[in-house]
Amino acid sequence: xxxxxxxxxxxxxxDINTDYIISSTRKKETLDPGLxxxxxxxxxxxxxxxxIRAGAILVTGRNFGCGSAMEVAVTAVVAAxxxxxxxxxxARTYYRNAINNGLIPVECDTRGIVNGAQLHVLLDPAGARVxxxxxxxxxxxxxxxxxMLQILSEGGLVPYFRKHHDFVTP
Amino acid sequence: MPGKTISExxxxxxxxxxxxxxxxxxxxxxxxxxxxxxxxxxLDYFEQMGATRVFDATRLVFVFDHYAAxxxxxxxxxxxxxxxxxxxxxxxxxxxxxxxxxxxxVESGRTRPGGLIVGADSHSVTGGALNAFATGIGSxxxxxxxISGRIWLKVPDTIAVTLTGRxxxxxxxxxxxxxxxxxxxxxxxxxxxxxxxGPGASDxxxxxxxxxxxxxxxMGAKAGIFRADEKTASYLASRLHxxxxxxxxxxxxxxxxxxxxxxxxxxxxxxxxxQVDHIAVIGECVGIPVHMVFIGTCTGGRARDIRQAAEVLFxxxxxxxxxxxxxxxxxRQVETSLRVxxxxxxxxxxxxxxxxxxxxxxCGTSPPVPADGANVISTANRNFKARMGRATASIYLxxxxxxxxxxVTGRITDPRECGEALR
Numbered sequence: 001x002x003x004x005x006x007x008x009x010x011x012x013x014x015d016i017n018t019d020y021i022i023s024s025t026r027k028k029e030t031l032d033p034g035l036x037x038x039x040x041x042x043x044x045x046x047x048x049x050x051x052i053r054a055g056a057i058l059v060t061g062r063n064f065g066c067g068s069a070m071e072v073a074v075t076a077v078v079a080a081x082x083x084x085x086x087x088x089x090x091a092r093t094y095y096r097n098a099i100n101n102g103l104i105p106v107e108c109d110t111r112g113i114v115n116g117a118q119l120h121v122l123l124d125p126a127g128a129r130v131x132x133x134x135x136x137x138x139x140x141x142x143x144x145x146x147x148m149l150q151i152l153s154e155g156g157l158v159p160y161f162r163k164h165h166d167f168v169t170p
Numbered sequence: 171m172p173g174k175t176i177s178e179x180x181x182x183x184x185x186x187x188x189x190x191x192x193x194x195x196x197x198x199x200x201x202x203x204x205x206x207x208x209x210x211x212x213l214d215y216f217e218q219m220g221a222t223r224v225f226d227a228t229r230l231v232f233v234f235d236h237y238a239a240x241x242x243x244x245x246x247x248x249x250x251x252x253x254x255x256x257x258x259x260x261x262x263x264x265x266x267x268x269x270x271x272x273x274x275x276v277e278s279g280r281t282r283p284g285g286l287i288v289g290a291d292s293h294s295v296t297g298g299a300l301n302a303f304a305t306g307i308g309s310x311x312x313x314x315x316x317i318s319g320r321i322w323l324k325v326p327d328t329i330a331v332t333l334t335g336r337x338x339x340x341x342x343x344x345x346x347x348x349x350x351x352x353x354x355x356x357x358x359x360x361x362x363x364x365x366x367x368g369p370g371a372s373d374x375x376x377x378x379x380x381x382x383x384x385x386x387x388x389m390g391a392k393a394g395i396f397r398a399d400e401k402t403a404s405y406l407a408s409r410l411h412x413x414x415x416x417x418x419x420x421x422x423x424x425x426x427x428x429x430x431x432x433x434x435x436x437x438x439x440x441x442x443x444x445q446v447d448h449i450a451v452i453g454e455c456v457g458i459p460v461h462m463v464f465i466g467t468c469t470g471g472r473a474r475d476i477r478q479a480a481e482v483l484f485x486x487x488x489x490x491x492x493x494x495x496x497x498x499x500x501x502r503q504v505e506t507s508l509r510v511x512x513x514x515x516x517x518x519x520x521x522x523x524x525x526x527x528x529x530x531x532x533c534g535t536s537p538p539v540p541a542d543g544a545n546v547i548s549t550a551n552r553n554f555k556a557r558m559g560r561a562t563a564s565i566y567l568x569x570x571x572x573x574x575x576x577x578v579t580g581r582i583t584d585p586r587e588c589g590e591a592l593r
Contacts, residue, residue: 019533092361142567158215
């Protein structure tokens with residue numbers, strides 16, 4: 001079960017809570033991630049959402065996704081075309097929601113990764129690796145337990161449950 | 171083998187194996203809860219997963235508290251869809267105005283000592299006050315639990331939080347929780363459980379323990395658990411039938427670390443905008459003007475909290491001109507008890523606005539929304555920028571007594587001064 005992808009870094013800071021990812025006031029108007037993606041990170045900078053390119057890899061600091069467990073904070077990120085999030089650490093609910101929606105969370109040392117850096121991310125049962133082609137260096141990420149890697153590689157919890165109808169031991 | 175923490179024991183029981191910190195286990199869930207903010211998405215996932223029935227309707231609870239009453243044209247249909255699903259599958263719904271989900275989960279006797287509770291809302295950790303392993307999940311996990319009755323969990327290691335000493339007059343559980351957040355930081359307990367113990371923990375009433383368990387997620391904790399004792403049993407006596415099956419930690423349980431808190435050293439504190447762990451002692455922030463005071467939520471909206479605030483307001487005898495005091499009781503039971511004893515009548519006659527039970531104002535999902543540039547002091551648990559629906563507002567978090575003292579003067583005020591200074 002290997003997962004591999006490549007894309008440009010989109011860098012945000014530390015302690016980005018889910019309200020900063022997508023304001024909870026927005027979800028009383030719609031739950032459609034295709035519409036919500038226009039409001040990503042608006043509390044930090046209203047112009048930020050329009051500068052996210054599909055295929056980008058979100059690069060963050062400590063405690064990414066803290067606060068509410070609301071899942072639109074993941075689905076809106078996925079709708080913007082982001083396929084992976086790198087963080088020094090995640091809030092556990094964001095980490096779970098990311099895996100369940102096929103958004104690849106990698107816990108690694110993100111210091112020094114600059115906005116726009118070309119990144120190559122590789123996940124396998126032994127661990128995670130992030131190659132920063134711009135700086136020409138590689139950092140190791142924490143490995144994912146088998147069940148998380150399986151849910152991710154099957155595309156998220158929806159395809160996983162359609163296939164298995166329950167949690168199975170990988 | 172070494173002994174086990176409360177979390178290791180509960181998750182061993184729920185997974186029917188010898189679960190130790192770091193293990194990944196699939197557990198049977200006792201009760202799964204969702205709200206009007208999380209169930210609508212869970213129903214999307216449920217349908218996409220190809221499910222047609224729930225594993226056991228009696229172990230599911232839906233609560234309408236984020237949009238109580240529905241504040242927008244888009245939210246009413248969300249609730250209608252959840253009502254229809256619940257009626258078709260036989261799931262209980264606490265409808266708008268019945269209370270905040272976390273209060274109802276403890277008040278209704280659904281949170282059992284030693285049980286495993288999952289809730290699609292981050293403050294589901296509140297149930298740890300009753301010795302349950304209670305934790306927050308998202309909507310997709312809720313859907314999977316609705317189908318299977320199960321969830322995968324990584325068994326957390328545990329921070330032992332030992333409380334000693336007694337709090338001084340004017341110092342409340344919210345001050346303890348905020349002081350702890352200041353000390354550990356917003357990710358100081360990330361992926362970990364917190365176990366509250368020591369004589370200071372035994373002294374706390376159940377309603378006080380709920381404040382600490384509730385705020386444990388503000389340090390990133392997966393659960394914030396107390397032992398069950400005679401106070402737990404007495405709280406549950408009228409709410410829960412059958413023998414209790416509480417869980418104690420082993421004497422030789424292994425902890426990631428121990429944090430000692432001497433309660434006598436804690437004074438009133440305030441979380442400054444816009445981070446919960448940005449803690450100032452009250453003396454550093456007295457005098458900051460406030461325009462809105464909010465007393466409510468799953469942290470500070472119980473009868474005990476509101477009575478603590480009312481005592482200060484009655485001593486002060488007024489709400490300062492230009493201050494909007496908004497009170498949202500955490501449940502209908504709370505509301506009724508404060509109506510019956512006349513507390514709400516007196517507060518209304520002073521100019522307070524009493525909202526129906528619910529949690530919307532705390533996270534901007536229901537009104538009132540603070541004005542641009544307003545300062546709000548609140549008994550809630552989060553003060554993120556734009557949290558209450560206005561990015562230019564500043565939110566300060568404090569105890570009910572500090573919030574009330576600030577309502578009396580119109581500026582952040584030390585509640586210990588309300589005896590004389592407020593008159």
